Amino acid sequence: MTPGRHTPDPREARTPAEFLARLQALKDWSGLTYRELSARAEARGDVLPRSTVANMLARATLPREELLTAFVRACGATPAELEDWRTVRAELAGRGAYGAAEAEADASTATDAATDTDTDAGAPADPGAAGQVAPDTPGTVGPPPTWPGPDTAAASQGGASGIPSGTRPGTPSRIRRALVATVALTGLVLAGVSVVAFLRDGGTGPAGQHPRAGQPPRTPAAVAPAVGDVRIRLAGTDFCLAERRGTRTGQVHQVPCAASDFPLYSLATVGSGRWRIVSDHPDFGPGCSGIPSGGRIPDSAYEDSECGDPSRVEAFTLEPYGTPEGPVRGYRIVPVGSATPGTCVTVVGDRQAAWARLAQAPCTPDAAGQLFSFDRRD
Template sequence: MRAMKDLSGLTYRQLAVRAEERGDVLPASTLAGTLSRGSLPRPEVVEAFVRACGGSPEDVDRWLGTHRDLTRGGLHATAPKDATVAGDTDASGAHKGEPPPEGRKAPGPRWSARGRLIGSISLALLVVAGGSLAVTRLDGDETAQAHVAGAASPSATSRPALSGPRPGVYRIRSAASSLCLSEREGESGGRVYQATCAKAVPVYSVEPVEGGAFRIRSLHPVFGYGCLGVTGGNPRAGAQLMDDYCGHRGSAERFQLQPAGRARYRLVPAHTGACASVPGGSPTEWTPVVQLSCRPDDPGQLFLFDSRPPPTAVPSITSN
């Protein structure tokens, strides 16, 4: 299932939306939890997932048959051969004109209209074996206030002095346009644009991690906790920033926050050393925020962190 999701090029949010369009219930948090565990998912989750990935009724029947075999102990059952993973061209919410990623293990661009799960994939290995997808989890009783309040971790005393803003909750504002990082209402993919600060969603929690870097957590009122990063871990110039669930983009969701004077910072994704940019310092609302080569004279690469109170409630990724 993890391989099928990767090849589909769809985020947890997009799969949840596609499932709803097909009359199924597949919360993004449920799917994220399912793919992070080593136990068999419920059959209704498998059914909704395969349909959301574009599987035909025959594909669904084959996957459910394999699920039954695994439940009975048939650990060598395999997923259906040549199972189609199709994506409607208007379902991904892709930003038009983004170049296809390079260096990806999955064939084709992340936001391609169609892909194919080729060959025989062992469902037993995909679901039962230890997973490589790490999904950040929160205790069900943990509140947004407790999560972002900056409680010291055991390793906090060994970290180097921070060069970025203090840990806390912020709106991230372009110094060039005075617009804030925001997702766009009506899009499910988590892509990040600049928008009027008063209506910008989500706010972000800045948290120090190892090596003097930062994790920038998105605190979304609908989709819950996530991480700001670069779409699909794409290393190419022009790749758009994106909020998604944490843990599957590696260093593409860690940032160096480089001081640039007068409380301004450059946001530098750790996997490329490029700079988060509003191209040309555009003042236009809904301009995509992308990664570009860092330039000391580019005002579109400077951002301010405007402190905000922590949200009173953020859905947990573990809530179903």
Template sequence: MTRRDDGAPQPDAATTAAEYVAALRELREWSALTYRQLAAKAEASGRVLPASTVAAALGRATLPRAELIEALVIACGLGATDAAHWLEVRDDLAAGRIGERAEESEPPPPAEPPAEPTTRRRRPWVWPAAAVAAAALIAAAVIFAVRGDGDDHLDAPHGRLPDGKYLIKPAHIPDGSLCLGEGRERNRRTDRPIAVQRPCKNVFPDTYLVVVAPDVYRIEWRNPVDGVGCLRVDDAMMGPGGLLSPIDCTGAAHQRFLFEPVDPGVFRIRPVHSGLCVGIIGGPAEISDGAEAEQAVCTGATDQRFRFERID
């Protein structure tokens, strides 16, 4: 089974229809969504993915229809480019071109250089002036892309935050004194750790951002006792009301968040699996210590906006 950097299963290693379907099952499990949740998400994007149909398709060893695969891949949290790749592999399997794909993936052996007369000396390789200039321009472009504009906090072309340790500050707190950290449900329904507003001066545990795709992040809590946990939306809920709690990092869609720039240095946090927004229970008026973060319908309110302060 091949996987992307964010853990999403890929179909590239599949050589039979059964292996391809097994990869689809892995993708469904990675998304952490139920069949009904997948159906609802597909419907929200204008696609049809009946829960019973996808369950039956993933229980067989034959290739599903192309339309079902496209809807399933996108409902699992991947993009149109990923769906196109899954369909390409499906078409190769259906047409018996897997052998051709394997041959294309291996570079041809280098050709033997022609023998030269022993009386001739080899000429040193000299690049034409135009090629040298082009190479210099490419190298300069690569260096610029890597270095950016010199800002340690944002990658200017994408408004992207680099990997590192951060304080996450709800933008509706006037003095910026509260940050997201570990707390408990105020109604005492459970005693598990969840994300709440805490005074920044003693917020716990350390929070790290890890880039998994352009503008998409894991939010890791690094606890010296419990180890590393990734924030996720409880039970991969699709609707509003899901709290944020740490769990073992798997790369599932409900453990990944799109950071959407709304103002310089200010972002909305959107769970990838649902497309909703992270906010504070009680809205902008809730400025107390212990208020829980939750998944909510995007309103544009200030409690759904966050500043990120890098800690070196």
């Protein structure tokens, strides 16, 4: 904890979000890591898993009272200060703020699900956050027009039978048979054209399938960042971000996407246009990707570690990169507030090889090794 500074006052909180912000400030004031908080709580007889604390601070809902008590005590608050935290929590919950926050979280989850559907089709998930401009939305959309077919035209001219007066009963049937034959013939012609085109192209199918001789397989388009679980892929490649198993450094590398399930990543917003890249490590629990030492070292490693370390850069902007004439090629991960300005998270070393590491490096005009896609993770 910082000498000469008082603990954050929860009585200034008016919403669950403000209450959680003060809990984060309390952790920062304590100067303790998640591991240290867990150990201090255990020494007092409380249960406070590291992953539980990280999840609590990442949510927008009020924590349970027993979790709040264990956390505030571990941070070093006095009994009187603990009572203030409990009182404010009870007041917010009593005003329905707890339920409102849960409803807001549910709405956010529903929005993310809708975004996933859109981005699977290649549309940007969050145009505002990614610097895109959303298309205009039509004011009123009516049902599609209904065009009269042979049967409806007959019904409009005839009686209950649907056959117009003066028409022989067999005429509509012959018309329908002629239409069916025409449609079938058209289908055969189109199928033949498709087969010819397929053979002419050497069997080239959808992206990534049966490429022409001498051409690399097509890669998926870059997916815009959106809150939720993601697989972070180097745009235009089959490399994804991961750590090396059996190490404790947290260094992030590029590896084949099929082997990139360690750790798991997700995106969270930390302000207007700013993002936090959250890592879920099976051994060390939740953490954050970041740049150590405030980015003062030009080639500082891009690594995963515990969230909340004030000496690390843990907030990023995810900036789209492309040209007005073409689609977005990918998104740069730019450290916010780095002591070395003008830098991007970059693959350094052999960019064609697995296990090339990532580090902070100057952003380049061609963005080589600096473009990422935030593919949705099921």
